[in-house]
Amino acid sequence: MAKQKIADQVNLLSLPANAKAKPARNGKATAQSMATRQREISVSEFFSRNRHLLGFDNPRRALLTGVKEAVDNSLDACEEAGILPEIEVALEQLADDRYLMRVVDNGPGIVKGQISNIFGKLLYGSKFHRLRMSRGQQGIGISAASMYGQLTTGKAPRIISRTGPKRPAHYYEIQIDTARNKPQIIREEEIEWDHGKGTQIEIEMEAKYQRGKQSVDEYVRQTAVANPHMTLRYTPPDGKSIVYERSTKEMPPEPKEIKPHPYGVELGVLMKMLQATPHRTLQGFMTQEFSRVSVRVAKEICEKADLKPNGRPKSIAREESDRLFKAINATKLMRPPTDCIVPIGEELLLQSLQQNVTAEFYTSTTRPPAVYRGNPFQIEVAIAYGGDIDPNGSIGLMRFANRVPLLYQPSACAITKSLIDTDWRNYKMSQSSNSLPSGPLLVMVHMASVWVPFTSESKDAVANYDEITKEIRLGLQECGRRVGEHIGRVKREAEAARKKDYIGQYIGHIAEALQEILSDSDKKTKDVQANLKGLLERSRS
């Protein structure tokens, strides 16, 4: 028993399971000797070995990823509970290559029974199984950060959570048993805590703090831009706190959960749904389990598939479900409802951008909702031009997905691609082929969706779906056009001013010449001069 336990524990470290396989006769493996080695790999083992997939590939990025996952969760929880988020982020340097990150929120807290799972188990959460916009979606992030801390320092993350001022605050130290992907509670107690409600997480990890691009500083700054209803106090390792105050007290509207749209469902999934549905008729199944299927539409689909609307879903054979699938995709359906996604909005985008940078021109647009593979999404673009923005080199680009800034892998991202594919020379900007435009431009692009298709688990880049790049391009063009008009107007005005100055220089001479010819009085000449000036002003304004 004890031995078995030891063997298991060794396995959980992803070490080779030595001496387990039966040696085959000639030293070569056989199906039988190979079978003794075949076994389950826990998802924690998998990701601890592949942790670069989760954004923990180097100490600098690990610090950013840890903070990001914690803040994402805090914001999601606050919004879902209807609480204006107040968040603290603090970094402390403990040794040359070791930091403590602390994130505290004023959210709803986590009930005692769930704390260990949420921080000590990969692929556990509340957001994966529903179609509704949120920052987190996979149930990996924060537990991966815990695991990384544990792997690199051997220390368990420390969690405090309280669900209300009259309830106790629970303190936990939790490790992940990587072989089983299960939480191991190291310590657990009720403590005094000076927060009435909320959650605090502290993770000690091998990390590196560095300012600049792709830093925690930058992440925090951009998060404030995309979340104007949030107040965030950030204390970097030097102890000098920065507070990002909210610019609105209005909560963003709560996104609604939706049912899947029929266009996004594949044949295999449809067949399983038919088997699993509690509805007794095909029509009931179609109208109740999908969005945008009215009774009329359900009947139309059934007719096309040559199936009876009152037939039993469970008794539909393979071939018939194939017909049903084709009929669905041959029927015109309304787009999915879009109250499942909540854009930031043109006005708040402008305000955020104005707080962030002093420019001479700002513009923003929120595109109408669109759909990719049955998933609703919405694109927003905001641009600042001129002013304090550095006019040299490539433009600044801030990418966001569901209000979360994306700092890594810009070149793999559909947002960057769309920006490059847009012809900015149409908008009086310079741009060499296959490059970002150059000039004093700061571009912000936000994709809001019930399911953002990221190119990796670390959620750094949006995958290249045609529907998505098209919408981004349209948003960029709309704002780009306005910037181009602004640049044109400024140019014209400057030109006019130049001409005016030029003509203005001659007014004195003309007046003098007139005086000489007409022998006018000095006063008359002054009047003439004033009249001429007035004329010039009027003609050029």
Place this chain on the structure above:
Amino acid sequence: MAKQKIADQVNLLSLPANAKAKPARNGKATAQSMATRQREISVSEFFSRNRHLLGFDNPRRALLTGVKEAVDNSLDACEEAGILPEIEVALEQLADDRYLMRVVDNGPGIVKGQISNIFGKLLYGSKFHRLRMSRGQQGIGISAASMYGQLTTGKAPRIISRTGPKRPAHYYEIQIDTARNKPQIIREEEIEWDHGKGTQIEIEMEAKYQRGKQSVDEYVRQTAVANPHMTLRYTPPDGKSIVYERSTKEMPPEPKEIKPHPYGVELGVLMKMLQATPHRTLQGFMTQEFSRVSVRVAKEICEKADLKPNGRPKSIAREESDRLFKAINATKLMRPPTDCIVPIGEELLLQSLQQNVTAEFYTSTTRPPAVYRGNPFQIEVAIAYGGDIDPNGSIGLMRFANRVPLLYQPSACAITKSLIDTDWRNYKMSQSSNSLPSGPLLVMVHMASVWVPFTSESKDAVANYDEITKEIRLGLQECGRRVGEHIGRVKREAEAARKKDYIGQYIGHIAEALQEILSDSDKKTKDVQANLKGLLERSRS
């Protein structure tokens, strides 16, 4: 009971779990209402929604990925069992967007009890838990292909396997219960099969067949290049089979399994190993559970850490393990053993390349083994120049990891990066900045390792570790230099030949002039002419 089952089944389809959460009082969520939604996400659900991470993002790529995963497994199994691989790959078009892929091998077969797990469960396999070079490593590939087929067509993959001519052949139809990540056996029987031994898999899937780059054709061709001991019969949808015959009957040497190298172990892992070890002394633990730790080295480490070599591993406290960790990394250790990786070899690389393309110059190099993060790896480079290779545009590049061709995401790959970072103008090739060189060049790079760090689960690109890019660059430089020398030699020879021709034209005239001056006989003049020609030949060769 029945209802519970239905609910579970719906969850397994990654649909929203409607109406499960308690509604909170004011319509807003509370910690309690949120807790009712928090639950486990199965790894199959996760990857079925994120299947672009596994290489199934579009129908064309899905076909390639399916074939690749099956062939990789076949080759691994054959080699482990010491069998010269004979593999059949066939594609059949069933409908406009639907194909059947079939892969049959002569491998050792799979024991009955393991068939359903291997094809019907993600993260299951024999290769993850050991340090030894193999094509597969994650236990995801072939079950992901099964899952994709099931999702897009609703059909279960069909498997036949037999472990020997005297044993029965087992036929299986298996689906994945995605909610539980468990195999569901649809059909299971013993059948007649005309193969004495081996495994066959058939998957029906939504797919697209197209020739050219990134096609199954190209994958098969490149696989033959990197596996000269394999015979592969490939039948594309048009039915016209191609056979790639093996060019050697010698099996590659079998890679040995190794223990982890101390430099690659992190503090958290070391602490768990100390807790889990069956060894009673620190010295025994160090020498038995790691590679390259002799008794002398173990004592040296203990001394540096101020720990007793005969102390009990289990009783080492946190602080002490921290000292042990630092002492390990401050002690000079031999590199890990390298018989865990098996390069293709310079000679076989040359042969393969010669079979593949007709060029005027070939060269190859196998670099000495190196180490990244404790993992041994080895780089091989082969180059063909001139001849039939297209001299226009960018050069051809074939990337391989553990003998598997990598066809997607070239720009994310350390191999491409190293090729661009090498200055090919030193080797008489043209290259613009930040680009591949251009000219009639075909470059092949192979990375062999116990653990190839891929940038995604779809295993398309090698991650950018400095140690790896450095080795690739050194290999490229070595071959590049030889190509440069060849180009120089050819140029010089062409130049010499030109001069020779030029001087040769005058020999006749010189001989005639001599005849006139010396009044030689015609015979003498002919001799003079021959002598002069001989002189020219000798002086120029």
